[in-house]
Amino acid sequence: xxxxxxxxxxTLLVFISIHFACNSPSQKEVQKKNGIASxxxxxxxxxxxxxxxxxNYVKMVTDTAGGNFIPVPDRIATxxxxxxxxxxxxxxxxxxxxxxxxxxxxxxxxEWKNKQPYKxxxxxxxxxxxxQGEKGLLQxxxxxxxxxxxxxxxxxxxxxxxxxxxxxxxRRYTELVYQPMIELxxxxxxxxxxxxxxxxxxxxxxxxxxxxxxxxxxxQVVGSSVKTVFDYNNGHPVLKRLAAVDFIDDKEGxxxxxxxxxxxxxxxxxxxxDGDLQMLQWTASNSLKNLELYIHHTDSTREWSYDRQxxxxxxxxxxxxxxxxxxxxxxxxxxxxxxxxxxx
Amino acid sequence: xxxxxxxxxxTLLVFISIHFACNSPSQKEVQKKNGIASxxxxxxxxxxxxxxxxxNYVKMVTDTAGGNFIPVPDRIATxxxxxxxxxxxxxxxxxxxxxxxxxxxxxxxxEWKNKQPYKxxxxxxxxxxxxQGEKGLLQxxxxxxxxxxxxxxxxxxxxxxxxxxxxxxxRRYTELVYQPMIELxxxxxxxxxxxxxxxxxxxxxxxxxxxxxxxxxxxQVVGSSVKTVFDYNNGHPVLKRLAAVDFIDDKEGxxxxxxxxxxxxxxxxxxxxDGDLQMLQWTASNSLKNLELYIHHTDSTREWSYDRQxxxxxxxxxxxxxxxxxxxxxxxxxxxxxxxxxxx
Numbered sequence: 001x002x003x004x005x006x007x008x009x010x011t012l013l014v015f016i017s018i019h020f021a022c023n024s025p026s027q028k029e030v031q032k033k034n035g036i037a038s039x040x041x042x043x044x045x046x047x048x049x050x051x052x053x054x055x056n057y058v059k060m061v062t063d064t065a066g067g068n069f070i071p072v073p074d075r076i077a078t079x080x081x082x083x084x085x086x087x088x089x090x091x092x093x094x095x096x097x098x099x100x101x102x103x104x105x106x107x108x109x110x111e112w113k114n115k116q117p118y119k120x121x122x123x124x125x126x127x128x129x130x131x132q133g134e135k136g137l138l139q140x141x142x143x144x145x146x147x148x149x150x151x152x153x154x155x156x157x158x159x160x161x162x163x164x165x166x167x168x169x170x171r172r173y174t175e176l177v178y179q180p181m182i183e184l185x186x187x188x189x190x191x192x193x194x195x196x197x198x199x200x201x202x203x204x205x206x207x208x209x210x211x212x213x214x215x216x217x218x219x220q221v222v223g224s225s226v227k228t229v230f231d232y233n234n235g236h237p238v239l240k241r242l243a244a245v246d247f248i249d250d251k252e253g254x255x256x257x258x259x260x261x262x263x264x265x266x267x268x269x270x271x272x273x274d275g276d277l278q279m280l281q282w283t284a285s286n287s288l289k290n291l292e293l294y295i296h297h298t299d300s301t302r303e304w305s306y307d308r309q310x311x312x313x314x315x316x317x318x319x320x321x322x323x324x325x326x327x328x329x330x331x332x333x334x335x336x337x338x339x340x341x342x343x344x
Numbered sequence: 345x346x347x348x349x350x351x352x353x354x355t356l357l358v359f360i361s362i363h364f365a366c367n368s369p370s371q372k373e374v375q376k377k378n379g380i381a382s383x384x385x386x387x388x389x390x391x392x393x394x395x396x397x398x399x400n401y402v403k404m405v406t407d408t409a410g411g412n413f414i415p416v417p418d419r420i421a422t423x424x425x426x427x428x429x430x431x432x433x434x435x436x437x438x439x440x441x442x443x444x445x446x447x448x449x450x451x452x453x454x455e456w457k458n459k460q461p462y463k464x465x466x467x468x469x470x471x472x473x474x475x476q477g478e479k480g481l482l483q484x485x486x487x488x489x490x491x492x493x494x495x496x497x498x499x500x501x502x503x504x505x506x507x508x509x510x511x512x513x514x515r516r517y518t519e520l521v522y523q524p525m526i527e528l529x530x531x532x533x534x535x536x537x538x539x540x541x542x543x544x545x546x547x548x549x550x551x552x553x554x555x556x557x558x559x560x561x562x563x564q565v566v567g568s569s570v571k572t573v574f575d576y577n578n579g580h581p582v583l584k585r586l587a588a589v590d591f592i593d594d595k596e597g598x599x600x601x602x603x604x605x606x607x608x609x610x611x612x613x614x615x616x617x618d619g620d621l622q623m624l625q626w627t628a629s630n631s632l633k634n635l636e637l638y639i640h641h642t643d644s645t646r647e648w649s650y651d652r653q654x655x656x657x658x659x660x661x662x663x664x665x666x667x668x669x670x671x672x673x674x675x676x677x678x679x680x681x682x683x684x685x686x687x688x
Binding site: 073076150194196203204207211217218219220221225228229230232235236237239246252253255256259260261262263264278281282285 | 417420494538540547548551555561562563564565569572573574576579580581583590596597599600603604605606607608622625626629
């Protein structure tokens with residue numbers, strides 16, 4: 001009995017041990033859990049009204065018990081790219097790509113030496129180039145973005161991004177993305193939002209790198225495009241990029257692109273210019289609880305300061321409506337502790 | 345020492361118990377695991393070459409140790425809809441929608457009573473209707489698919505699907521989906537394939553129901569479309585559907601649509617007609633291990649039997665190339681135990 005009693009005691013210990021070892025969280029798990037609870041999802045955002053509004057919104061719409069709960073399939077978030085996820089100064093980065101590319105292929109086009117708008121690019125004469133108007137810019141885009149296959153274009157974009165540097169920052173263009181916005185994308189994804197880029201930029205200029213840089217899948221990119229055509233090519237099929245506009249994903253085109261590619265009205269949208277205004281209006285008209293962010297470029301030291309007019313278009317209508325409708329104005333200078341990932 | 349010895353023995357037992365209780369799977373887990381292992385992912389598929397080839401393919405490309413492993417982002421699977429995921433006889437179901445809709449709105453168009461192709465529809469004169477050619481059919485599609493907002497169109501499609509019945513099967517159209525294909529979609533999704541519909545049918549005709557019926561999200565649908573335009577509408581923005589073709593997602597259009605919407609070449613594609621041939625060629629040209637399925641309509645009793653010619657287009661080029669290139673021919677009569685979910 002004594003031994004039996006000892007075994008009983010020992011057996012009890014066994015079960016208690018097993019109970020604690022298996023059913024209760026281990027010390028490591030407790031630490032991990034507490035760690036997760038205390039980790040700031042937006043560490044590069046200053047503790048202010050903007051950060052609070054974003055976190056409040058996400059908590060509100062993911063709370064099944066609250067009246068503003070949004071089912072997972074409806075959690076669509078759309079982000080403009082230029083000026084919203086990465087810088088756009090002194091001009092859209094894609095335009096630098098076009099200028100560099102034009103110089104590379106100029107060897108095959110001796111006639112460009114004496115023909116505008118090409119001559120201005122080859123002469124590095126930006127003043128004359130800017131006077132060529134929309135038609136001239138479109139000619140440069142088509143000369144540099146078409147006439148090759150989609151595979152070739154992807155390789156060229158990747159090659160350029162791995163070597164080209166920003167004229168004043170001296171950094172690779174993909175280093176000039178906004179760290180606070182990357183954190184915002186991650187935070188929304190962690191809360192089962194499906195995140196999309198909806199940009200006026202070229203869809204095939206963005207797809208080669210956004211997956212790695214932003215963590216947004218290629219099929220969740222909406223952008224402007226040229227027409228393509230299928231060529232069976234004797235059993236080695238290619239898609240050829242034609243020198244013809246297929247779709248311009250800007251201004252009134254953004255809700256059209258959202259409907260075409262996503263098929264749902266967003267509940268969360270983020271932009272920074274008149275080109276994003278209709279996307280923000282479209283999102284604001286959602287009957288589900290929604291949030292509109294308007295990035296205000298206020299930091300002349302770390303980034304650039306501009307908000308009503310820029311070399312590449314107007315921003316005043318967007319800003320005025322954001323203020324009038326109480327959309328969430330993000331003040332880059334005060335709301336963001338750092339701008340770029342390399343400042344960490 | 346005796347007690348100590350006993351405790352040592354007991355302590356050993358404790359550790360052995362804890363080891364087995366925690367590090368080894370519990371009995372429940374073992375049962376669950378065996379259960380999962382023995383659950384057939386494709387229960388409506390007969391045990392034959394087609395089913396074996398699909399399962400072998402999925403196992404091969406998800407095996408990290410094998411030479412044909414495909415990283416998750418590249419696991420893109422595309423499915424045609426009409427004749428591949430649901431029936432298409434006696435004519436595309438979307439066309440029945442157009443005919444029914446035309447009769448509903450005819451009250452607002454008294455002139456249709458004496459004007460083709462509308463008159464033929466109102467008179468139920470299919471013979472005359474079929475003689476109106478592509479132009480006549482397009483007129484009917486535009487009269488019934490345009491001139492309203494995207495929201496209104498979605499409501500109309502849902503309303504029609506909840507009431508209309510197939511002329512010979514007497515079933516709702518969404519009941520006439522192929523149960524084996526739904527299992528295939530689920531199986532691929534469980535193996536982290538991203539599944540897309542790539543159909544010649546209308547993108548906005550499919551989106552209202554494919555999520556519920558196939559488990560494919562709205563933004564993973566590629567299809568034909570009309571142009572839409574944004575109207576701010578005094579702060580109540582709408583997208584208006586115009587009577588103009590935006591994109592035809594058929595034949596050479598399918599690789600174009602895949603590139604536009606998905607941005608990646610599929611590794612898995614499934615079709616049943618000449619309209620799918622270029623999608624299958626495009627998929628077959630992937631340098632990653634790929635699989636092409638060609639649905640062969642062989643069951644004149646449970647479904648329909650046709651494979652080279654149908655009222656709605658040709659299938660002979662697709663079938664010939666599928667056979668010449670050893671794509672996986674799926675024989676509906678012999679490879680599928682049941683066709684429709686209601687046969688379960």
